[in-house]
Amino acid sequence: MRTLTRVLEGIGSTLQLLVQSLSHVPTLPRQWGRFIEQCYLIGYTTLPIVAILSFFIGSVLALQSGYSMENFGAKQFIGSLVGLSIARELGPVMCAILLAGRVGSAIAAELASMKVYQEIDALETMNIPPARILVLPRLAAVLVMMPVLAIIANLVGWFGGAIVAKYTDFIAIDPPAYFAALRRFMEFKDVLNGLIKAEVFGFAVVLVSCNIGLNTRGGPREIGASVTRAVVTSLILILVLDYFVTKALL
Amino acid sequence: MADSRCSATRNPFTHTETPAVSVAIEDLSKSFGKLEVLKHVSFQVEPGEIFVLMGPSGSGKSVLLKHIVGLELPSGGRVTVDGRDAAAAETREQIRLALVFQAGALFNSMTVYNNLALYLREHRVADEAGIREKVMRALQILSLEAAAEKYPSELSGGMKKRVAIARALVMEPQLMLYDEPTSELDPVMAATISEIIATLKDQYHVTTIVVSHDRDLALNIADRVGILMGGQLVFLGTRDELRASADPRVVDFLNPKIDLANPRFKQLET
Ligand SMILES: Nc1ncnc2c1ncn2[C@@H]1O[C@H](COP(=O)(O)OP(=O)(O)OP(=O)(O)O)[C@@H](O)[C@H]1O
Ligand SMILES: [Mg+2]
Numbered sequence: 121m122r123t124l125t126r127v128l129e130g131i132g133s134t135l136q137l138l139v140q141s142l143s144h145v146p147t148l149p150r151q152w153g154r155f156i157e158q159c160y161l162i163g164y165t166t167l168p169i170v171a172i173l174s175f176f177i178g179s180v181l182a183l184q185s186g187y188s189m190e191n192f193g194a195k196q197f198i199g200s201l202v203g204l205s206i207a208r209e210l211g212p213v214m215c216a217i218l219l220a221g222r223v224g225s226a227i228a229a230e231l232a233s234m235k236v237y238q239e240i241d242a243l244e245t246m247n248i249p250p251a252r253i254l255v256l257p258r259l260a261a262v263l264v265m266m267p268v269l270a271i272i273a274n275l276v277g278w279f280g281g282a283i284v285a286k287y288t289d290f291i292a293i294d295p296p297a298y299f300a301a302l303r304r305f306m307e308f309k310d311v312l313n314g315l316i317k318a319e320v321f322g323f324a325v326v327l328v329s330c331n332i333g334l335n336t337r338g339g340p341r342e343i344g345a346s347v348t349r350a351v352v353t354s355l356i357l358i359l360v361l362d363y364f365v366t367k368a369l370l
Numbered sequence: 371m372a373d374s375r376c377s378a379t380r381n382p383f384t385h386t387e388t389p390a391v392s393v394a395i396e397d398l399s400k401s402f403g404k405l406e407v408l409k410h411v412s413f414q415v416e417p418g419e420i421f422v423l424m425g426p427s428g429s430g431k432s433v434l435l436k437h438i439v440g441l442e443l444p445s446g447g448r449v450t451v452d453g454r455d456a457a458a459a460e461t462r463e464q465i466r467l468a469l470v471f472q473a474g475a476l477f478n479s480m481t482v483y484n485n486l487a488l489y490l491r492e493h494r495v496a497d498e499a500g501i502r503e504k505v506m507r508a509l510q511i512l513s514l515e516a517a518a519e520k521y522p523s524e525l526s527g528g529m530k531k532r533v534a535i536a537r538a539l540v541m542e543p544q545l546m547l548y549d550e551p552t553s554e555l556d557p558v559m560a561a562t563i564s565e566i567i568a569t570l571k572d573q574y575h576v577t578t579i580v581v582s583h584d585r586d587l588a589l590n591i592a593d594r595v596g597i598l599m600g601g602q603l604v605f606l607g608t609r610d611e612l613r614a615s616a617d618p619r620v621v622d623f624l625n626p627k628i629d630l631a632n633p634r635f636k637q638l639e640t
Contacts, residue, residue, distance in 0.1 A: 230479075238475035245439045245469045246541065247462045248492045 130353075134331045140251035141259055141327075147252055154257040162258070162326075163265035166222050167272065170215055174273040177210055178202055178280030186284075186291035195291055199301030202281035207306065207314045211273040213362060215266065216321030220354035224329035227258060228350035231333025232343040240334065255330045259323065266322035267315045274311065278302060313369045320365055325354040390417035390575045391465055391544050393438060393456075397447035400433055407433050409601040410447070415594075418575035420567065422588040425598035426623065431581040432472055434598070435547050438579070439469045451545060465545060468538035472549040472581075474530040476522040482509070482533050483518040486540050508536040511566065527554040535563065539570075545577045546570065552584045560584060564591050585624055589613065597623065 148155065181202045189195045231254060234240050243250050278299075285293040329350040336346045393415040400408040407430040415421040425431050436442040437449045440456050449456040451465055477485050486505040490496060496504065509515050512532040522530060531554055538546060548567065552560035564584075568591040570576050582588065588595050588609065595612045597605035597620060605612065605620050615621065 233478075237478065238471055238473060239477050241436075241441050242469075242471060242475040242477070244441065245462070245467065246489045246492070248489070253492065 130331070133335060134328060137251060137255060137331045137334070138327055140249065141255045144249065144252040144256050148256060148260060151253065151257050154253065155260050158257045158261035159265055161226070162219070162223050162261050163268060166215075166218055166265075166269060169218055169222065170269050170273050171276045173214055173218065174206070174211060174277040175280035177214060178206060178277035178282075179284040181205055181210075181277075182281035182284040182291070183288060186288060190290060195293065196297065197301055197305075198281070198285055198291065198293060199298040199303075200305040202285075203278055203302035203306050204310060206277040206281075207274050207311045209314070209362075209366075211277060212270050212314045212318035212321060213358065215269045215273050215318050216325060216358045217355065219262075219266075219269075219322055220325045220329075220351050220358065223262075224325045224350050224354045225347045227326065227329040228333040228347045229343060231330060232336035232346040233340075235334060235336045236338070236340055236343055250334060254334075255327075258326050258330060262322045262326045263319060266318045269322075270315050270318035274314070316369065317362065317365050320361055321358050324357050324361060328353050328357060389544070390577050391452040391467075392417045393545065393577065393579065394450045394453075395434070395437075395447075396450070398434070398437060398444055398449060399446035400430070400437070400442065401445045407601050411598070411601070411603050412447075413596055413603060413606055415577060415579055417577055418571065419593040420571050420578045420580065420591055422580045422582060422592035422595045423598060424582060424588060424595060424623070429598045430601045431598055432549055435469060435549055435579065435581055438545075438547060439467055466541055466543045467545040467547065468541045468543035469547045470531075470534045470538045470549060470551055472553075474522070474534040476530060476533055476537070478522050481519050481521055482514065482525070485522070485533060486537050489537070489541050504540050508539045511539065512536045528556065528559060531555060532559070532563075535566070543576060546579075548578070548580045548582070550582055551580065552582060552587055561586070563587075567591060599623075 182198055185198050185201045186195055189198060189201075231240075231250075234254075240250055243253075282295045282298045285291050285298045286295055332346050332350040332353065336342050395411055395413050398408055398411045399406070411434065413421075423431055423434065433442060437444060438451065438456055440458070440462060443457050451461055451467065454461045454464065476482075477488065480488065483505055486508060487501050490501045490504060495501070506515065506518070509518055512535060514529065514532055514536060517525060517529060517533070522533070525533065531551065535548070535551060538548075546567075551563050551567070555563060564587045567578060567580060567587075571578050571591075580587065580592075589612070590609075592609045592612075594608055595605065596603055599619060605615060605617060607615070612620070612624075
């Protein structure tokens with residue numbers, strides 16, 4: 121019962137924060153500097169880990185599918201399988217999970233410490249809404265950077281699959297054949313679906329992390345608790361949203 | 371109070387006049403769970419006066435200040451600023467008020483300069499050149515020019531305090547609240563701060579509420595003094611009345627004797 125009320129409270133305050141942030145959208149052009157800074161923090165710093173992880177996911181997918189499809193003599197379809205899995209599902213989900221770990225945690229830590237050390241209170245007495253200068257630029261930045269991250273995850277993942285497909289003895293498919301298979305069964309719609317998913321997940325991760333950070337109460341020890349809560353909540357949310365968004369987009 | 375109604379806050383930077391505001395605390399109570407921090411506190415602060423609130427540590431002074439800026443909501447009673455409910459968000463839009471937090475509450479991710487400039491930029495008070503002028507002026511008043519490009523983590527406790535005061539000054543407030551502005555400062559700087567508070571009031575008629583343990587400050591610059599003990603106001607009067615007070619609680623609070631033969635902490639044990 122206590123957990124349920126806390127979950128409902130959390131949903132309520134998150135939506136409230138969203139509405140507040142949206143009401144400040146007209147101030148966005150003036151906050152260009154903050155927006156660029158957040159794009160850098162969200163996009164540029166997450167990029168290396170996204171690239172590394174998607175390369176290996178693509179490779180492993182090729183390896184696994186090569187191993188099992190060889191039995192059916194269907195290994196020429198490896199490219200399609202790797203391509204579709206990454207574009208529709210693994211790319212966006214992986215980007216969002218990395219975002220939760222890398223960016224969601226950092227946002228929660230920063231805002232929680234601002235709250236604990238009364239910086240948020242100071243902003244409020246100055247009549248500067250935290251939603252305007254702390255939340256809105258981050259939401260705008262994640263909307264711009266998430267598709268970029270997801271596209272890079274796709275490309276690197278496909279490429280990783282291609283390399284494994286060529287150099288593994290029992291697969292040995294040349295890149296042109298691999299990419300031809302990849303293109304044959306994939307439509308633009310598949311990639312677009314993946315990008316929409318990434319966008320939804322990324323937005324949710326940033327919004328939830330901001331809200332948890334801003335609602336921190338108590339002393340410095342609560343900062344750590346807020347970070348953990350932000351990451352765990354983000355991960356659960358990503359998986360729940362994944363189901364519903366996938367269903368809606370089918 | 372017809373005459374003080376007309377008194378105005380003259381802004382130290384633009385020299386425009388805005389009316390000074392009054393503050394009314396009416397039967398204010400506040401509890402955190404079972405802990406009753408404020409118990410039916412009532413007093414008025416007149417426009418343009420310096421009101422010093424004293425009291426032992428933990429008596430609820432900081433909590434009371436937070437009610438005036440709307441950061442805490444009353445459990446009972448009411449706080450109004452110029453007749454407007456302090457808890458309402460619109461009040462902060464209509465009345466410029468600044469609180470110097472006890473712990474400073476500086477923005478740790480920004481330089482001292484940007485800490486001061488944030489308010490001016492966000493409210494588009496002036497262009498960058500104008501902002502620079504105002505910020506440097508405030509830093510100069512508190513002899514902080516050399517610290518402009520430093521981050522709060524690079525400052526001493528007393529410097530942080532002065533930055534917090536400077537940051538409040540640039541807001542050109544109609545109501546200025548200080549939470550222990552002179553603690554952590556050396557005696558000369560403490561006296562300087564008292565002078566600044568008094569000067570601002572004399573020249574610009576800023577309504578000022580100072581929470582402080584500093585007897586020198588209270589006895590030199592206060593128009594009126596309130597003493598809060600255990601969540602209740604035990605004294606309210608001018609500084610002359612404070613000097614003359616015979617109330618044993620007040621006398622002991624202002625001039626505590628260090629009695630080694632019979633120390634206080636041992637009295638508690640028995
Ligand atoms: N957010 C809060 N939650 C629970 N208790 C609180 C909270 N804020 C303050 N208190 C309690 O209220 C009482 C008064 O605190 P307050 O900070 O107002 O003291 P103070 O008079 O400012 O003391 P000092 O001179 O040491 O600053 C303390 O007992 C404190 O523990
Ligand atoms: Mg205090």
